[in-house]
Amino acid sequence: MQDQAITPYAPRHSIADYRKAADDCFAKFSFLYRWSGNFWRLGHSFDTAIDYLAEKGQPSPAIAFARDVLNAFEDTRGHWYDDYGWWGLAASRAMARAPLFGTDLTGKFQFVRDKCWAFMDKGDVGDMAIECCKAQHPSNGVTMAGAPNVFEQARKVPNGDPGKLYDLLAPRFPGGVWNCDWSYTINSYNIPQMKWAEPCFCLPIYDLSNPNRQWAKDGLGGFQNTVTNALYYNLAARVGAAAEAKRAYGFFDAWIKASDGPDDDGLIHSWKNNDGHVVGFIRERVPAYKSPKENVWAYRPKLAWAGDQGLVVAAFADYLQANPNDNDLRNLLQIRTAALLRGALYYIAAKRKDGTGALVPGGRLRDWWDPNNPNAPGGDPSNYHTGSGVFWRSVKYAYDVDGGFKLLIPAIAGFKDFLAFNADAACDSAGQSLPEHVRSPDEALIAVTNDLATLMAGIRILGGS
Numbered sequence: 001m002q003d004q005a006i007t008p009y010a011p012r013h014s015i016a017d018y019r020k021a022a023d024d025c026f027a028k029f030s031f032l033y034r035w036s037g038n039f040w041r042l043g044h045s046f047d048t049a050i051d052y053l054a055e056k057g058q059p060s061p062a063i064a065f066a067r068d069v070l071n072a073f074e075d076t077r078g079h080w081y082d083d084y085g086w087w088g089l090a091a092s093r094a095m096a097r098a099p100l101f102g103t104d105l106t107g108k109f110q111f112v113r114d115k116c117w118a119f120m121d122k123g124d125v126g127d128m129a130i131e132c133c134k135a136q137h138p139s140n141g142v143t144m145a146g147a148p149n150v151f152e153q154a155r156k157v158p159n160g161d162p163g164k165l166y167d168l169l170a171p172r173f174p175g176g177v178w179n180c181d182w183s184y185t186i187n188s189y190n191i192p193q194m195k196w197a198e199p200c201f202c203l204p205i206y207d208l209s210n211p212n213r214q215w216a217k218d219g220l221g222g223f224q225n226t227v228t229n230a231l232y233y234n235l236a237a238r239v240g241a242a243a244e245a246k247r248a249y250g251f252f253d254a255w256i257k258a259s260d261g262p263d264d265d266g267l268i269h270s271w272k273n274n275d276g277h278v279v280g281f282i283r284e285r286v287p288a289y290k291s292p293k294e295n296v297w298a299y300r301p302k303l304a305w306a307g308d309q310g311l312v313v314a315a316f317a318d319y320l321q322a323n324p325n326d327n328d329l330r331n332l333l334q335i336r337t338a339a340l341l342r343g344a345l346y347y348i349a350a351k352r353k354d355g356t357g358a359l360v361p362g363g364r365l366r367d368w369w370d371p372n373n374p375n376a377p378g379g380d381p382s383n384y385h386t387g388s389g390v391f392w393r394s395v396k397y398a399y400d401v402d403g404g405f406k407l408l409i410p411a412i413a414g415f416k417d418f419l420a421f422n423a424d425a426a427c428d429s430a431g432q433s434l435p436e437h438v439r440s441p442d443e444a445l446i447a448v449t450n451d452l453a454t455l456m457a458g459i460r461i462l463g464g465s
Helices: 015-035 039-056 059-075 081-094 103-122 147-154 163-168 226-239 242-258 306-322 327-348 387-401 403-411 415-429 441-462
Strands: 268-272 278-282
Touching: 015 039, 015 059, 015 415, 015 441, 039 059, 039 081, 039 387, 039 441, 059 081, 059 103, 081 103, 081 226, 103 147, 103 226, 147 226, 226 242, 226 306, 242 306, 268 327, 278 306, 278 327, 306 327, 306 387, 306 403, 327 387, 327 403, 327 415, 387 403, 387 415, 387 441, 403 415, 415 441
Parallel strands: none
Antiparallel strands: 268 278
């Protein structure tokens, strides 16, 4: 794949303009937050709000908003393991800001973080009122044992366990986690072969349309997607769970190394640009089960979600904080990070016009990109429209927490121009009407969060602070 050269971009707005636009964004943001009811996106948006509130440094409005956040955590419900990863990451940042939120609230955020980690890692519900039929109707000894244990728990299903299917659906590499929706019953699919199934077991789902293979590629009703694994990897490092973080790193490392194979079936798709630098993107989910002939359900080889790129970069930064003296690890993760940031610039972002009117890389970052299929992954545009906000917040986070990344990120050729173009666009849209796809307060919060995250990255990285 050949990439065009990047031409310099002259910003149209100043850092002061970005700050004013961020104020305008947060005025809308704080209103929409109180009217939104999507559990995971409330956690994700709060993570971006922390950047804004910390930049302002005013405890009184920060404390008032934090109380709204804690109410949102109690009043809404998650459906998937990764939902709690978003809240765990945001709470881990909030609990470290006692001068901003006060010791009482930071203690409560630590409690939120610890509860989210216990649930994601072990399936420990505690006192959380989650939307989960297994929590309400446990049966036959099959329990919620956390995202790392979905596959093994599914194998315990009694009275008709189609064991051969599990052998075919075994994970290709150990150490990963599964996302899993435990809020429905399997019989809601109305599949005759599955009438024996108990609720919420993450079972193989039969494919009635294919007589040669009577099970669907979505396998467990749960799957190893990048977002769940990256969130788990991030959170393990932040809570100091060294063994779990090491296992998660091993999972990513194995999949990334598989990218070098002849079949291009690893987690990263990469190439060299015209300058000889490696460009790559993390795929939205792992491509295959242990059996090399079976692709994972909904796998699209050219699909990249911007949020995945950012989450993995943030996870690398967190893992380096836990392993500060491992220079070989640092060199490797900085090489991989540079490739992913170039992938966002060259591949996921749209083109922009330079001074001559020619189209060049580094335009507005798309939330997702697949040149073969413009549709959102899984037919779920609302959730995937969060991609650019997750990316820019994560890049800023990596820049903030790791000295090596602080030097690396702005040194990548064209990256500051790329950020400036996006921050200018966010500055322009801060006072405009919301995008056409926005139909509800929940969706409006997505768009405003994306702009706010982009502006905060611009203020921090372009401002050089």
